[in-house]
Amino acid sequence: MAPDRRPLLSSLLRQANAISDRNRRHTLGGYPVLGRSLLVSEPNRAADAPPLTHRMRCDTCGQRSARCVEFGRVQDWQLRHAAAHPTHHTYTETLTRPWLVAFRG
Numbered sequence: 166m167a168p169d170r171r172p173l174l175s176s177l178l179r180q181a182n183a184i185s186d187r188n189r190r191h192t193l194g195g196y197p198v199l200g201r202s203l204l205v206s207e208p209n210r211a212a213d214a215p216p217l218t219h220r221m222r223c224d225t226c227g228q229r230s231a232r233c234v235e236f237g238r239v240q241d242w243q244l245r246h247a248a249a250h251p252t253h254h255t256y257t258e259t260l261t262r263p264w265l266v267a268f269r270g
């Protein structure tokens with residue numbers, strides 16, 4: 166019987182975390198998979214992928230805008246909210262971006 170050459174799961178996770186740390190500022194990450202070339206992580210730009218969306222939340226009261234494709238619409242919500250609540254000064258934007266992983270030769 167051939168020896169099992171698969172690396173231990175803990176070793177794979179350590180490698181994946183190290184690669185993830187190195188690629189934190191990049192949009193594309195790669196992970197070598199034994200016998201299958203490279204597993205690549207990247208934003209999903211396919212025509213049928215869900216759209217990238219924005220949402221704004223008021224840090225003072227927690228109210229949120231709708232989730233919108235156009236950033237201008239959530240910014241309009243923020244400005245209307247601030248006009249109605251003059252003491253609410255800080256907001257958090259949540260950006261939702263679809264991602265995928267795929268094998269690349």
Ligand SMILES: [Zn+2]
Nearest residue numbers: 223225226253
């Ligand atoms: Zn508010």
